[in-house]
Amino acid sequence: MQDSQSSSSLTMIVLCVCVFLLPACFSHPLAGWVSSPGHPGGYEPHSEMMWERCAPAGHILTLSIIHLDLEESYQCENDAVKVFADSLLLKTLCGSMSTEQLQSRVNPSLHSSPGGCLSLTFEADFSNTERHTGFRAFYTVQDVDECWHSDLKCSHFCQNYIGGYSCSCKPGYHLSEDRHTCIVNCTEERFGSGVLTPPGSPGPYYENAHCSYTLTVDEGEQLILSFIGEFDVESRDGRCVDSLTIKTDSATFGPFCGQEAPAPINTAARRIKVLFRTDQGGTNQGFSLSYNTKLMECPGIVTANSILSPQKRVYTKGDTVTVQCVTGYSVDSATKKTFESTCLRSGKWSPVYSCELVDCGIPEIKEPDLIALTEEDPLTTYKQNISFRCLSEHYKLHGHDSFTCNASGQWETIEHLLSPQVDLPRCIPVCGMNKQPFSAGRVFGGEDAKLGQIPWQLLTKQPNRGGASLISDRWAITAAHVVVGQETKTLMFYGGMIDGLDQNAVKMETEKIIIHPGYKVENPHQTNYDNDIALVRMSARVPLSTNIMPVCLPEKSNGPVMEAKLGTVSGFGGTSKNPLRSRYLQYGHVKEYSEVPCFDTTLKVTDNMFCAGGDEGVDTCKGDSGGPLIIPVLGRGSQETPYRLKGIVSWGPAECGDKNFKGYYTKVENYLDWIRETMETN
Incomplete structure (x- = not known):
């Protein structure tokens, strides 16, 4: 023990x-x-x-x-x-x-x-x-003994001691921040001419090298680089394992690797950086880079997308050139196409402006509630196209619908038919279309019209009962004697209905009442209905629908006004049941009569009027004044032959419905110029 x-x-x-x-x-x-x-x-x-x-x-x-x-x-x-x-x-x-x-x-x-x-x-x-x-x-x-058992290996040497270990490096290397990897940090600045080789030369260059050499020459000079002797920088499968890169303030050359030496480099710079990066292995021999100086030259381009005049092989200090942007480009998005620039001692051009792609911009749309671009965010630069569309089926595009941005920064038609400054298209109401139900109704003693059958028919009740025709989404046309004396007042017109008492009718307030200047009132009694026509501008755009749409204006003709066709007249005037007025919209078919006068009258009949009536007493009556007479006959209209306003109910015999007497209508085609000019200027 x-x-x-x-x-x-x-x-x-x-x-x-x-x-x-x-x-x-x-x-x-x-x-x-x-x-x-x-x-x-x-x-x-x-x-x-x-x-x-x-x-x-x-x-x-x-x-x-x-x-x-x-x-x-x-x-x-x-x-x-x-x-x-x-x-x-x-x-x-x-x-x-x-x-x-x-x-x-x-x-x-x-x-x-x-x-x-x-x-x-x-x-x-x-x-x-x-x-x-x-x-x-x-x-x-x-x-x-961590040098044998640790996963944290030293890249060069490992020294074990009691309780730990340490790494050390070969001469020329030092430990990185991880205290295991040996790297070469070869940062150096050089001035003038010389030859640059990587660390370790002659012989294989160092591993884990992060070299940055700054080469500088005097102002007014530039560095010219060329590779001499062997070039051997590690690469694998066409990709750089180690790399050599040369950078100036405005350009980068490389990275270079492999065994084929790069071509000489005219740097156009007085200060460059040479960056050399290597990995952890390899036995490649590196390179020898010769750097020399020459007088500074300005590059053969001042800015992208431009050409120089005069053209020279070499530009040196003091040379001045005119820089012209190529077609479709302008200086800083302006309309200016050229500027002058001078070569400075530093090898740079001054001044320098950008030649940027011409941009026509999004055109200003005046009626965004009616018309819009086909694409929401279209490209608007040189040679790009835009197109327009109407937002409602009750409108159609008027004018060119497609445009191209030209080199001057303006939109022009693709067909190049018009000048570069082209008016944008407009959306105008579809005219002369209706719902097509048909029956043999009559105005005086007739039957009721169907809703949407005569969508251009309007009615005014005060102070005089009469009719009108919608000819656009802002304008109506009527007889002058219906609105005479009311030019400074606000009247109310009703549309989109067939019942004169319909509470859901579209209500339209007048903004302007313009009577034809040739219409004269002779007191105490009207003795002349010549130029019995007036235009009414509404205070707001009329909301078009299948129940309220404009009628088309007529085309000028050399023959009979109604072109030897039957037409249809409509209104809320007197009927056989009520000679004063009708609650419901009535219509009837009439034809033109060439006999003048249509009945015995002391009133003057002019070329601005025509006579029309129907068989069996079909006629207009009191309260129909200002209403439409259209061709073709109701029920025969189409896209190819829309309904056109040929006449305005004007005047007639004292008694309505006499088959021996006919009524007079204002001949609308005589006033087309006045109508269009008045609408454009008001």
Whole structure:
């Protein structure tokens, strides 16, 4: 027993001497014994214990079991000793094993990770059939050789020391911030002429090189670069592994690699940077870059998308050129096409302006509620096209619908038929179209019209009851005698209905009432209906629909006004049931009569009037004045032959419906110029 204690003390002294360099702050012993309770005299039933130690950084903790004598049981379920490394179970032991068995089968696996911990537990159950001595083990703290076992490898040299390791580099290298990689940081500034080679030359250039050379010459001079001798910069599969790049303030040359030397470079700069980057391996030989000086030259281009005049091979200090933007480009988006620029001593042109693509811009649309661009965000630069569309089916495009941006920054028609400054198209109401239900109604004594059948028919009730025809979305036309004396007043017109009492009718207030200047009123009684025509401008755009739409104006004709066709006249005037007025819109078919006069009258009949009437008493009556007479006859209109306004109900005999007498109508085609001019100027 005394020999065993002496041996243990001696071992501890030797270990302490071997590890005296470990940090003093490590609080546990660096070596020692651990054994079961009562060892070697034997452990009692229900014995248990726990032991744990941790290694300092850069060290591991090892455990060597030199004696094991426990109760043998299935899967060590009775008495057992368990060893853990960082809470991970390494071994569960029971029974008896010799020293040789322990040394070969168990002890090699009983160690912690670097800086990790070992723990041990022992538990005995309630009884043993014979007495067992237990176990005894010896633990030590050992240094780790990171140079062999660490994943953090040094790129050049590794030096191990107790508790850690360090990296070092070959001459010409230094450690990067990661303290493992050896790099070359070859930053250098040079002036004048010379030859530049990479670090390590002659011979293979250094790995992990991050070289940045700044080359500078006097103002008024520029650097000329050429590669001399061998050029060998690592590449793989056509891609640069290592690279050489040359940069000026305005240009970049490279990256260069491989074995074919780049062509000479006229840098057009007095200051350049040469950047050389390499990876961690390779035995390539590098390059030799000769840099020399020559007088500064200005480049053969001042700005993109332009041409110079005069054209010269070389431009030097003091040369002045005229810079002209190519077709479709202008100076800074303006209409200016040229500017002058002078070559400076620095090798730069001054002044320099950009030649930018001409942009015609989005044209201003005056009626955005009616017309819009076909595309929401179209391209508007040189040679780009735009087109327009109407937003409502009740309008059609008038004028050219497609335009091209020309070189002057103006929109022009694709056909180039008009001058570059072209008026934009307009959306004008579709005229002369209706719903087509048809019946043989009559005005005086006739039947009711259907809704949408005569959508241009308007009605005014005060102060004089009369009709009118819508001829655009802002204008109506009527007889002058219906609105005479009301020119300074606001009247109300109704449309989009067939019932004169319809509360849902479209209401239109007048903004202007313009009576033909040739219409004369002779007091006390009207004796002349010549020029019985007036235009009415509404205060707001009329909301067009299938129930309210304009009628087309007529075309001039050389023959009969109604072109020997039947026409249709309509209105809310007197009927056979009520000679004063009708609640519902009536219509009837009439034809033109060439006999003059249509009835015995003292009133003057002029060429601005024509006579029309129908068979069996079809006629207009009081309250129909100002209403429309259209051709073709109602029910025969189409896209090809829209309904046109040929006449305005003007005057007739005192008694309505006499088949022997006809009525007079204002001949609308005589007033087309006045109508269009009045609408355009008002």
